Amino acid sequence: MLITRRSTLRAGAAAAATLALPHVARAQGARPSVTVAVQKISNTNTLDVLREQSNVGERIFFSSMWEGLIGRNWRGNLERIPLLATDWRRVDEQTVELTLRQGVKFHNGEEMTADDVVFTFSREKMFGDTEPKNRTTIRADGLGLFTVRPGKELPPQVPASARNAWPDLIAVEAVDRYTVRFVNGSPDVTLEGRLSRYGSNITSRKGWEDAPSYLDWARKPITTGPYMVESFVPDTRLVLVAFDDYWGGRPPLERVTFVEVPEVASRVNGLLSGEFQFACDVPPDLIPEIERNAAFEVQGGTILNHRITVFDKNNAQLADPRVRRALTHAIDRQAIVDALWAGRTVVPAGLQWPYYDDMFIADWTVPAYDPALAAQLLKDAGYKGDPIVYRLLNNYYTNQNATAQVLVEMWKAVGANVQIEMKENWGQILEPGPTRAIRDWSNSAPFNDPVSSLVAQHGPNGGQQQWGEYSNDELNRLCEVLETSTDRAARRAAFARALEIAEREDPAYTVLHQNATFTAKPKSIQWKAAPAFAMDFGPGAIAV
Amino acid sequence: MLRYLAVRAFRAAVTIALVVTFAFVVLRMSGDPAILIMGPEVPPEALAAFRRAWGLDQPIWVQYVRYFGAILNGDLGMSMRDNRPAIEMVAERIPATLALTVPALVLKLAVGIPLGVWAALHQGTGFDRAVMVAAVFGFAIPSFVLALVLVLVFSVDLGWLPSGGQGTVAHMILPVLTLGLGGAAALARFTRSAMLEVLGRPYIRTASAKGLPWAAVVRGHALPNAAIPTVTLVGFLVGSLIAGAVVVESVFSWPGVGRMLVVAVASRDLAIVQCILLLVAATMVTSNLVVDVLYGVLDPRLRHGARAAA
Numbered sequence: 133m134l135i136t137r138r139s140t141l142r143a144g145a146a147a148a149a150t151l152a153l154p155h156v157a158r159a160q161g162a163r164p165s166v167t168v169a170v171q172k173i174s175n176t177n178t179l180d181v182l183r184e185q186s187n188v189g190e191r192i193f194f195s196s197m198w199e200g201l202i203g204r205n206w207r208g209n210l211e212r213i214p215l216l217a218t219d220w221r222r223v224d225e226q227t228v229e230l231t232l233r234q235g236v237k238f239h240n241g242e243e244m245t246a247d248d249v250v251f252t253f254s255r256e257k258m259f260g261d262t263e264p265k266n267r268t269t270i271r272a273d274g275l276g277l278f279t280v281r282p283g284k285e286l287p288p289q290v291p292a293s294a295r296n297a298w299p300d301l302i303a304v305e306a307v308d309r310y311t312v313r314f315v316n317g318s319p320d321v322t323l324e325g326r327l328s329r330y331g332s333n334i335t336s337r338k339g340w341e342d343a344p345s346y347l348d349w350a351r352k353p354i355t356t357g358p359y360m361v362e363s364f365v366p367d368t369r370l371v372l373v374a375f376d377d378y379w380g381g382r383p384p385l386e387r388v389t390f391v392e393v394p395e396v397a398s399r400v401n402g403l404l405s406g407e408f409q410f411a412c413d414v415p416p417d418l419i420p421e422i423e424r425n426a427a428f429e430v431q432g433g434t435i436l437n438h439r440i441t442v443f444d445k446n447n448a449q450l451a452d453p454r455v456r457r458a459l460t461h462a463i464d465r466q467a468i469v470d471a472l473w474a475g476r477t478v479v480p481a482g483l484q485w486p487y488y489d490d491m492f493i494a495d496w497t498v499p500a501y502d503p504a505l506a507a508q509l510l511k512d513a514g515y516k517g518d519p520i521v522y523r524l525l526n527n528y529y530t531n532q533n534a535t536a537q538v539l540v541e542m543w544k545a546v547g548a549n550v551q552i553e554m555k556e557n558w559g560q561i562l563e564p565g566p567t568r569a570i571r572d573w574s575n576s577a578p579f580n581d582p583v584s585s586l587v588a589q590h591g592p593n594g595g596q597q598q599w600g601e602y603s604n605d606e607l608n609r610l611c612e613v614l615e616t617s618t619d620r621a622a623r624r625a626a627f628a629r630a631l632e633i634a635e636r637e638d639p640a641y642t643v644l645h646q647n648a649t650f651t652a653k654p655k656s657i658q659w660k661a662a663p664a665f666a667m668d669f670g671p672g673a674i675a676v
Numbered sequence: 677m678l679r680y681l682a683v684r685a686f687r688a689a690v691t692i693a694l695v696v697t698f699a700f701v702v703l704r705m706s707g708d709p710a711i712l713i714m715g716p717e718v719p720p721e722a723l724a725a726f727r728r729a730w731g732l733d734q735p736i737w738v739q740y741v742r743y744f745g746a747i748l749n750g751d752l753g754m755s756m757r758d759n760r761p762a763i764e765m766v767a768e769r770i771p772a773t774l775a776l777t778v779p780a781l782v783l784k785l786a787v788g789i790p791l792g793v794w795a796a797l798h799q800g801t802g803f804d805r806a807v808m809v810a811a812v813f814g815f816a817i818p819s820f821v822l823a824l825v826l827v828l829v830f831s832v833d834l835g836w837l838p839s840g841g842q843g844t845v846a847h848m849i850l851p852v853l854t855l856g857l858g859g860a861a862a863l864a865r866f867t868r869s870a871m872l873e874v875l876g877r878p879y880i881r882t883a884s885a886k887g888l889p890w891a892a893v894v895r896g897h898a899l900p901n902a903a904i905p906t907v908t909l910v911g912f913l914v915g916s917l918i919a920g921a922v923v924v925e926s927v928f929s930w931p932g933v934g935r936m937l938v939v940a941v942a943s944r945d946l947a948i949v950q951c952i953l954l955l956v957a958a959t960m961v962t963s964n965l966v967v968d969v970l971y972g973v974l975d976p977r978l979r980h981g982a983r984a985a986a
Contacts (some may be wrong), residue, residue, distance in 0.1 A: 177758050186715055289727035296719035365941055367930040393840060393929045397824055402839045405831045558709035558716045598720035
């Protein structure tokens with residue numbers, strides 16, 4: 133008999149049907165604890181929000197550990213909500229003033245004050261020696277001169293990521309004990325969005341000062357979330373324990389333990405045997421196998437991340453935009469969603485999300501599936517059938533290989549000769565050269581504005597242009613408008629035009645589908661997955 | 677004997693230098709650690725800052741000379757993921773790996789050798805055939821399949837043992853069984869073949885013909901001579917104690933050197949990979965050296981041959 137992953141799991145699911153419901157660790161009268169099996173706890177082996185900027189990081193950080201002044205509603209549609217700040221207002225186009233929530237305690241027992249906020253956004257903790265765009269206006273308070281404490285040197289990627297998130301922040305001022313002001317060097321309508329983004333979360337000054345070294349701090353950061361770090365063994369286990377002085381109420385769980393289980397079969401087996409209460413990163417093809425057991429269900433769905441296919445317009449075959457346009461029109465995206473995702477995700481309206489509010493271009497769509505038009509565009513471009521190389525990683529993204537094979541067949545059907553070249557890592561994917569033509573990527577929106585997605589990845593300072601795959605003068609001018617203009621109508625028009633250029637006229641990429649993540653759990657646990665990687669175990673979020 | 681050991685020690689040093697060089701070339705030429713560690717979605721400025729900080733923006737030969745020079749000075753470098761000395765991090769993982777591989781080695785020896793000897797002494801019987809069928813099965817089944825089957829039976833179905841992780845003795849049972857059963861099967865086949873070859877030799881017939889009891893023939897003549905090829909295999913098994921559990925550690929989420937190696941290779945954390953490879957090479961070379969010495973102890977002809985050559 134051939135033993136495959138599928139048959140093995142099917143056998144496991146059948147066997148587990150004979151078991152009682154999973155046992156959740158709970159002493160009599162005490163709160164329950166849960167164990168969450170994840171593929172990876174942290175890529176960088178730290179719990180620093182500025183060093184670990186990843187999807188897996190989002191899962192363990194929010195909302196258990198880290199909190200920002202402005203939050204995102206994990207139980208809703210990720211809209212902005214007051215968190216460590218109770219309200220905020222615009223002083224002018226460059227300045228936001230926030231009132232801090234009183235009585236918020238850090239995990240070390242200290243009260244959070246404006247001093248901690250100023251420290252969090254200081255050079256010592258965040259920006260290092262990087263400079264904002266308008267460096268002549270740097271102020272001494274907050275972001276001015278600083279001294280690095282011995283052992284507390286920031287890893288170089290921390291200030292770089294911080295400056296990328298806050299390119300022109302020139303000062304954070306404590307107005308009084310519970311009031312702070314964020315001052316930007318130039319007008320910026322996205323300051324509130326940047327305050328809600330991953331990485332703008334508050335830590336305790338004393339917690340930093342008491343830690344012997346950066347690494348000690350980064351493995352046990354002192355924050356304000358409902359759970360605090362009890363122990364962290366990189367690549368193995370992260371144990372969070374309830375923080376009973378949490379400002380938002382008593383955490384419902386005694387402990388949340390994240391265990392790293394790289395193999396999906398092992399995660400599912402551990403769930404079925406009752407060792408884990410949550411198994412994360414379940415691929416769509418395993419969902420029916422798990423749900424065949426009536427005691428379990430798979431939660432989750434679309435997240436703020438789109439799977440895209442990126443073009444290198446400097447490639448000889450792709451230089452003519454009509455060839456790239458042809459490739460975008462040859463894709464039946466809904467067929468991919470139905471066949472490979474069992475309809476559990478969607479084809480979005482291009483590189484944007486409805487939570488952009490007034491910046492969401494509602495009538496925009498991805499290029500229509502039109503094989504006849506695709507074939508005509510190839511013909512018009514004089515494409516002779518020369519090979520176009522598609523550099524592919526082995527399932528870095530869910531369903532990546534299968535999607536690539538489907539795409540190649542769809543492109544073949546309209547006359548495009550796209551050939552897959554398997555690569556082992558991102559360095560090989562991005563290596564410049566005449567064969568770099570098509571590759572896969574994804575794009576997230578850390579806050580609700582196109583600056584966080586289209587501009588960040590495809591604009592003049594984004595990866596695609598920095599790696600020499602793409603450039604478009606008009607698009608770059610529009611990105612400047614999006615970053616600096618305070619005229620919302622002008623910004624909206626600029627975004628609409630930017631989408632038109634990047635997705636239709638001179639395609640930089642094409643959106644395939646929205647990404648989704650799935651988590652398996654026993655039905656007996658009352659919990660709802662957020663539309664994000666984040667796992668909310670805060671007060672009111674879970675009942676076991 | 678001293679020259680014999682010196683030549684082998686020199687070969688060992690050259691082997692280790694080649695391993696280090698090969699690993700450096702393969703790892704550094706096939707991926708950029710910055711993007712592998714930080715991911716493709718991080719800002720380009722962060723990637724550039726990372727490369728500057730770790731000297732990855734220098735020409736490859738400059739990086740190699742620096743790296744090799746540091747190794748000669750006993751400095752195995754810092755992990756790019758953790759910013760900690762690689763040797764310290766690897767050393768932290770060794771006990772966990774040995775906690776699996778040493779009991780597994782004992783299991784392999786305790787099961788494989790007696791079964792192989794017994795099967796050879798009862799060649800052609802039902803027992804022999806059963807042992808060989810089991811050995812072929814155990815040898816052929818991939819360790820990750822065996823691991824999943826054991827988990828399904830003992831964790832999911834029966835609920836007797838944990839499906840993964842580390843903590844108690846119960847957590848060790850399935851990984852040790854997975855490692856041990858496959859190795860025992862190989863050892864049983866190898867020992868049986870060696871024994872059968874020796875049992876067919878004229879000196880065994882001579883010993884029997886001169887009236888020695890069969891048990892004494894086996895103990896005094898067959899086993900020592902059959903031990904030589906078996907010792908070679910055991911040498912390899914001992915040599916693989918450090919990194920012989922890569923797959924099993926991944927399936928059982930066991931935080932040992934094997935899993936660390938997988939993560940380090942994927943992220944091109946060069947110092948960690950080099951440190952583990954050096955450790956594995958050193959263990960393997962030392963183990964082979966000991967096996968070479970044991971050959972001389974077990975077989976006087978080799979000992980005298982070495983002396984004559986000297």
